[in-house]
Amino acid sequence: xxxxxxxxxxxxxxxxxxxxxxxxxxxxxxxxxxxxxxxxxxxxxxxxxxxxxxxxxxxxxxxxxxxxxxxxxxxxxxxxxxxxxxxxxxxxxxxxxxxxxxxxxxxxxxxxxxxxxxxxxxxxxxxxxxxxxxxxxxxxxxxxxxxxxxxxxxxxxxxxxxxxxxxxxxxxxxxxxxxxxxxxxxxxxxxxxxxxxxx
Numbered sequence: 115x116x117x118x119x120x121x122x123x124x125x126x127x128x129x130x131x132x133x134x135x136x137x138x139x140x141x142x143x144x145x146x147x148x149x150x151x152x153x154x155x156x157x158x159x160x161x162x163x164x165x166x167x168x169x170x171x172x173x174x175x176x177x178x179x180x181x182x183x184x185x186x187x188x189x190x191x192x193x194x195x196x197x198x199x200x201x202x203x204x205x206x207x208x209x210x211x212x213x214x215x216x217x218x219x220x221x222x223x224x225x226x227x228x229x230x231x232x233x234x235x236x237x238x239x240x241x242x243x244x245x246x247x248x249x250x251x252x253x254x255x256x257x258x259x260x261x262x263x264x265x266x267x268x269x270x271x272x273x274x275x276x277x278x279x280x281x282x283x284x285x286x287x288x289x290x291x292x293x294x295x296x297x298x299x300x301x302x303x304x305x306x307x308x309x310x311x312x313x
Contacts, residue, residue, distance in 0.1 A: 200252030
């Protein structure tokens, strides 16, 4: 029978093993959305059986990698200065968001292949909430449009960021130009429409 002293050690060993597997999954899937379980296990320095002991299927492993990437991203985004004019705050947020999207576009493609769209929305709830609050502030200040549903605007911004990543990865958009293109596109999306001329 194992002593109680050995249990915490095994638990700590298991936690370190899980952390290595998640880190390897993030690295491998960020390079190649189709990275195999064998690729990830090898990068983590564990066997397939150990990996499957922690994550019984690919979907659970991919979700853990996405969750970890979002946790790290949340730390970065929470440090962005959102004070002042909502348009300037949004520009700063988009610049920081772009770097995170660029780093994880292949990981997102892997997630889209194994996770339901609803689950991906749940996982992205915190970043979406930050954007929604900023848009609401801009609407209250009269600098962002109010004629479209806010959920639509948030989704459109999310999709613009990911489309920019796809365009950049295929060479149709210059890497250095992406932040400007994304910011200009989002600003156009959120701009208060001109008043209709009276007849």
